[in-house]
Amino acid sequence: MESEEKRTSFELYKLKRMLKILRSKKGFHTELTSLYCPPSRPVSDITNYLKSEYGQASNIKSKSTRKTVMDSITKLIKRLQMFGRSFPENGLAMFAGGIPQNGPGTEKFEMYIIEPPKPIQTFQYRCAAEFYLEPLEEMLIEKDVFGFIVIDRSGCVIATVSGNHKRIIEKVTSHIPSKHGAGGQSQRRFERLIEEAARNFYVKSGEHINNAFLGPDGKPIVKGIIVGGAGPTKEFFVKSEYLDYRLQKIVLKVLDTAYSSEQGVKDLISKSEDILKDVQLLKDKKIFQKFLSHLSRDTGMVTYGEKEIRRALEQGAVDTLLISEKLDIERVTVSCNNCDYQEEKTVHLDDLDAYRKEIAQKHCPKCNSDSLTISKIVDFIEELGDLAEASGATVMVISTESEEGAQLWAAFKGLAAILRYKFE
Numbered sequence: 001m002e003s004e005e006k007r008t009s010f011e012l013y014k015l016k017r018m019l020k021i022l023r024s025k026k027g028f029h030t031e032l033t034s035l036y037c038p039p040s041r042p043v044s045d046i047t048n049y050l051k052s053e054y055g056q057a058s059n060i061k062s063k064s065t066r067k068t069v070m071d072s073i074t075k076l077i078k079r080l081q082m083f084g085r086s087f088p089e090n091g092l093a094m095f096a097g098g099i100p101q102n103g104p105g106t107e108k109f110e111m112y113i114i115e116p117p118k119p120i121q122t123f124q125y126r127c128a129a130e131f132y133l134e135p136l137e138e139m140l141i142e143k144d145v146f147g148f149i150v151i152d153r154s155g156c157v158i159a160t161v162s163g164n165h166k167r168i169i170e171k172v173t174s175h176i177p178s179k180h181g182a183g184g185q186s187q188r189r190f191e192r193l194i195e196e197a198a199r200n201f202y203v204k205s206g207e208h209i210n211n212a213f214l215g216p217d218g219k220p221i222v223k224g225i226i227v228g229g230a231g232p233t234k235e236f237f238v239k240s241e242y243l244d245y246r247l248q249k250i251v252l253k254v255l256d257t258a259y260s261s262e263q264g265v266k267d268l269i270s271k272s273e274d275i276l277k278d279v280q281l282l283k284d285k286k287i288f289q290k291f292l293s294h295l296s297r298d299t300g301m302v303t304y305g306e307k308e309i310r311r312a313l314e315q316g317a318v319d320t321l322l323i324s325e326k327l328d329i330e331r332v333t334v335s336c337n338n339c340d341y342q343e344e345k346t347v348h349l350d351d352l353d354a355y356r357k358e359i360a361q362k363h364c365p366k367c368n369s370d371s372l373t374i375s376k377i378v379d380f381i382e383e384l385g386d387l388a389e390a391s392g393a394t395v396m397v398i399s400t401e402s403e404e405g406a407q408l409w410a411a412f413k414g415l416a417a418i419l420r421y422k423f424e
């Protein structure tokens, strides 16, 4: 169970990437097939269903669409039969069809098979001009959203935390004048002004919070709310009529923060560890702090830099691999068409075109022919993550939305590892 949970951020990353690819595939008619197989259904059930669909498909009027659909079904059945009697634990999503490469008539058959990170609930078979992706997209939606409010007399910040994402929803500025006003007769008038400005600020803050955290049906859309701030305002505000009673009921904690505004939100999140312990953002923070602590104590139990990490992975020395979600790089395989020469290189996505040109002009280091080509391009995070998982390491894909995630990106080029043992 523990290891399942740890893998989630990597699994979700892979799914997100795959969905991006699938979303870009478009057909002209109804020739793209999407198939969702729940884990509870026997494989033979699905193959029987497809066989009857194959019969139906012979009625499709357009010759080319008919051919692609029947072709896809045949290939799907073949592929399904490789799974034996039952599906993997979360079921299977399959996508197949002739994808136009460059206008009509240039279709190339493509098939994608996904073992989803969460179980597929219902069987679905669809043919359309694009793949049906909603059930998988649904899996990316974080259900556990927490609301954060930092409020004091200077202003109010409304934020949410879900998965490894923190979002500042709104900032409400207060126009409460400072209390050091004029003395004498006008002092009372001044105090009344302050009171009025304060009331306006609470009303406005309440409206924005209620809007942000209540759904159209009036039910809270956050799992719980944590309130913080530097002064006594927060305690008063939580109990006041400015905050909707349905939200009052789900306030989990009211905490003192050293700061207000966005810095206060950061402070509040770190102080809510016990509540957020299952939320990815906090797991990210914790693991990076562990990495930093080893680094500062010079224990030799951590490493960073691609070369070092690959070396540690080869030795099976990596316990946890930390990869920044922001890494836009590819792992490219270059091979020679004339001999068996092959090399792998890491190339930034923006430099891929330039690298392609460079390769076209280079000679093979082994046979000196000019037959070098790029034979394979894979996403760097996926390649390194798969490598790490194969060695038994835990892979964490870290967003740059936490301070720690930003630091992993800026100071360590988005790549770090905690080791199993001291590694020379």
Ligand SMILES: [Zn+2]
Residues within 6 Å of the ligand: 336, 337, 338, 339, 340, 341, 364, 365, 366, 367, 368, 369
């Ligand atoms: Zn060669």
